[in-house]
Amino acid sequence: MLLLDTSTRRVGVFIDVQNMYYSARNIYGAKVNFGAIVKAAVGNQKLVRAIAYTISTKTGEERPFFEALQAMGIELNTKELLEYDSGHKKGDWDVGITIDVVRMLDMVDVVVMVSGDGDYCSLAEYVKSRGRIFHVVSFRESTSGKLVDVADIYTNLSLDKKAFLIGNVERHRTPQHHLSSSTDTFDDVIAEQVANRALDVPKKPIREEKPTRIEAPKPKQMHIPAAPIAAAISIAPAPSASSTANVPTPIAPMRFNKKPAAPQKSPSFTKVSDGKQGRGRPRKSRPNPNVPQLPMNA
Numbered sequence: 001m002l003l004l005d006t007s008t009r010r011v012g013v014f015i016d017v018q019n020m021y022y023s024a025r026n027i028y029g030a031k032v033n034f035g036a037i038v039k040a041a042v043g044n045q046k047l048v049r050a051i052a053y054t055i056s057t058k059t060g061e062e063r064p065f066f067e068a069l070q071a072m073g074i075e076l077n078t079k080e081l082l083e084y085d086s087g088h089k090k091g092d093w094d095v096g097i098t099i100d101v102v103r104m105l106d107m108v109d110v111v112v113m114v115s116g117d118g119d120y121c122s123l124a125e126y127v128k129s130r131g132r133i134f135h136v137v138s139f140r141e142s143t144s145g146k147l148v149d150v151a152d153i154y155t156n157l158s159l160d161k162k163a164f165l166i167g168n169v170e171r172h173r174t175p176q177h178h179l180s181s182s183t184d185t186f187d188d189v190i191a192e193q194v195a196n197r198a199l200d201v202p203k204k205p206i207r208e209e210k211p212t213r214i215e216a217p218k219p220k221q222m223h224i225p226a227a228p229i230a231a232a233i234s235i236a237p238a239p240s241a242s243s244t245a246n247v248p249t250p251i252a253p254m255r256f257n258k259k260p261a262a263p264q265k266s267p268s269f270t271k272v273s274d275g276k277q278g279r280g281r282p283r284k285s286r287p288n289p290n291v292p293q294l295p296m297n298a
Helices: 017-028 034-042 063-071 094-103 118-129 145-150 157-164 186-195 226-232 241-245
Strands: 010-016 046-056 075-080 110-114 133-138 153-156 269-271 277-279
Touching: 010 017, 010 034, 010 094, 017 046, 017 133, 034 046, 034 110, 034 133, 034 157, 046 063, 046 094, 063 075, 075 094, 094 110, 094 118, 110 118, 118 133, 118 145, 133 145, 153 157
Parallel strands: 010 046, 010 110, 046 075, 110 133, 133 153
Antiparallel strands: 269 277
């Protein structure tokens, strides 16, 4: 019987650290051994690149973890955690991982997706359409059923927890019965495992809250004392006949009907014969009796 030789296959490993971290913590209360996962996924094939997509915070508490990944030969792609004013935090690599896989398709023959997120179903279909092998590695309890169905190869890490987990994993129960999930989000898969009794979730006590009665505010009333009002109001005595007799009666002011003055016309000036200005027609010059008159014909 001839076995297929896979030693010439080029493999690219893409690790969704957030998805794997929360899967191991919520299901088994342990940490993930990413170095063992990479070795098991590659096997005897040729590893081209192994990239871990991580989230960094302002406190820098994750630096020892990042250094441990780099010591295993795993590359890091880091993104800062986004914090909104409402208190909501966001840090996911779905789009970034998809873009890197599409860019590296010409360099690899096998794409190993270390994640259980069903959002990579469309990426799996595209990788397979390009003639590549899509290999999914995850914990089955937190993996979307659609992602398992679309994968060419699936590796269930829950079958060998001691090899792929760090910590005491015996204190957590394995799922009693598992239903194939068709959800696309990681939160929905976790919720399904809670319903299947795969996770121990403590129940919070239910507190009965009494309904509060809301009353409309009453309008404020002004309290004014009556004594100042009675003291302020004084009743004047009625005038007697003797007092009114000595009071002179007021004389009404006299009104004069004045006609409005006619507007004055500006005087008109005409030039007289001797070159001086005068009013009206020019006057004829009269002979002076003291001055001798000369004949006109002389």
